Amino acid sequence: MHAVTLIKGDGIGPSIMDEAVKVIDASGVKIQWEEAFAGLAAFEQFGTPLPDETMASIDRTRLAFKGPLTTVVGGSGFRSINVALRQKYELYANVRPAKSWAGVKTRYDDVDIVIVRENTEGLYAGLEHYLTPKKDIAESLAVVTRTGSQRVIDYAFKYAQDNNRKKVTVCHKANILKFTQGLFLDVARETAVRYPDIQFDEKIIDASCMHMVMDPSQFDVIVCTNMFGDILSDLTAGLVGGLGLIPGANIGNDAALFEAVHGSAPDITGKNLANPTAVIMAGVMMLDHLGEHEAAAKIKAAVEKVVNEGKFVTPDLNPQSKCGTIEMGNAIVEAMK
Template identity: 40%
Template sequence: MTAALKHSLADLEAPASLLSDQPQTRTRIAVAYGDGIGPEIMAATLSILDLAGADLGYDTIEIGEKVYERGVSAGIEPESWDTLRANKVFLKAPITTPQGGGFKSLNVTTRKTLGLYANVRPCVAYTPFVASKHPGMDVVIVRENEEDTYGGIEHRQTSEVTQCLKLISRPGCEKIVRYAFEYARSTGRKRVSCFTKDNIMKATDGLFHQVFDEIAPEYPEIEHDHWIIDIGAAMLADQPERFDVIVTPNLYGDIISDIAAQIAGSVGLCGTSNIGEDCAMFEAIHGSAPDIAGQDVANPSGLILAAVQMLVHLGKPDVAERIHNALLATIEDGIHTPDLYDPDVSQLKVGTAEFADAVIDRLDLKPRQLKAVQYHTAPEPAEVKVLSRKVPPSKPFKQLVGVDVFLDWDEPRRDPQRLAARLKYVSQSSGLELQMITNRGVKVWPSGFPETFCTDHWRCRFVPRQAHEKFEQDVSTTPKQLILLLTHLDNHGLDVIKTENLYTFDGKPGYSLGQGQ
């Protein structure tokens, strides 16, 4: 039996107490073998950790496909949370999430439940041993992990329209932006770049950019810049040497981190860490690949490199350095799994277990051509300050100045002029005046264009009559007026599907204008 199969598949069914025969003084971590290729690459990774002297104890939990099949829609049993919270460090193999309604991504659930706000993904090219168009690429993506559209708050509102809420908070922005600068400082990196789309999403992405600009001056030794996500992503794909550390909201980070991993060489070579104030999770970035499961052909490098990040986080930089350099030496010697095998550069095609054995054989070696790694201090800061929580700022003056009422209105002609006339009649005794109607964000009344395509989903903005007449934005309305308006709309058979109150903060609108307004 090879060393890489020391953690045999038979062990996967044993309870954690039977697997944990190591002395209790060892650092204990939670481990999940996952689905598909997960058990094979986890067995390989744990064998390397053991023989490199990581001195870890393992508490195994079951997650993923088998748990889903038992009817647990979260993919994890309630008692497994106790293991994760007790160990605080989680090494996780890929899992399979069932497609279709009713099942939530366990990755997202774990990150948010345990407060793992920072996703950190180093993307490094290993040319000429692994093909890449960017031989010098060495970029770290720091992705916000808890907010944005990944709140998963979605609603179907009409027969034609669904919505997804994008939530961005100041504390969330402060944590991830400060983390990115702390990471850059502690790892000797020179620049932090912020990617947003605040030319369009001025409130949400605008807040992220604003916080970035506020925090950057606290790190004068680190250069900083901001890119709109579309041109930033294009430049990352074409000229990654322009970037060092990139910090970005959740959705953009999810996309560009896979792009960065692939253009560096392969998503199979990337590990990732998910860091919180109390807990951390480490995983490969690829999926469970059920089509090659059990064939001993999967590349374990991504999970091995995730384990390297875990060791640094645990304060074991010497072991992390030993394993990482051994992995680089193995790749440099042309010992490659089938996904990386190239007859022009590879010397030997090996399977999962044999690749792990090759890494173990090189634990005292360093690469000759690839850059050897050195880990002296953990890149994860012990604490990331959140100013808005630790030192509560003075709250801005908040004033209710109107309401957006969303209607499901499917009159055959879908004529906004007809809808406006009806709304003006219905609302005349409420003290509120119709100011604007939009359809999918585009102003269609007043002064809309017949070319604008309209669905059955209408945003109707009402403001106090005196504000409408004087073109003022800071005239207050009252909750009673809003209730009266909604009562009138209901009495006249208008289908209200949602409302959003409009506020100003210190006189500045806390809501967007309609496109074309």
């Protein structure tokens, strides 16, 4: 029996998380779900976006399965809860795989890229302030440490090794940001020497974006600092059909959090339209993390069957479909039998 903190989230979160839980439970794996709250809904109910009870649950389980959370953009709203959780539990590696689906028509049909993004430092460290009383000059500090760089780059190479990947590319801006990005690149070069069986490549971040849309097949595993990874992972999502198909894992030494990487989509909340694929595939990553490989493979095969057939999928995957979130979840459960 595995104990997992379940955070359904905001907007479409509860509806897609209900389907993910239904699918995971149907796989036969034994999960003890501890429901907890975070985000805008928690703020409205408890006066804080991250209640102590939620943190206490994660402290116990060291494993969270999370739906999308609403974060106020700009102004005086609270900072990202995702960032707070990553920093609190030292979830230093954000892993986002993007792979083509046979049933989803895109420009390319052979994309298979994994982004490994440093998750706790960089420009998302939260070190920003105004320099004048008028608040007309703002400054953000990008923090890159050797320790932080080493652990995420090691993770990327080990991930490549463990998953029969051939190449790791570090995407950087060391030509301009010579200290912060230079340090990250130096660590990548030093680390590559210890993995002679993995091909190593380095690309400047803006050139990487150009090369990726011209020929994504030249990329395999990509490792980069926080903000660059955030941007590149959305780019790779666009290559395979959008964020509705992209799962995310946040990995630390003694804790992990799995999630859909898309937003809370308040415009379609309660309409039974949200695509549950991303968060179900995040559940697959979680089961693999737990060593439940048979259940993970069963769910993955069922999701691929349903998505590739294109019949019982949400309208974002097939505009002619009359199927909703619940019906797609049911079809995935049925496909596992």
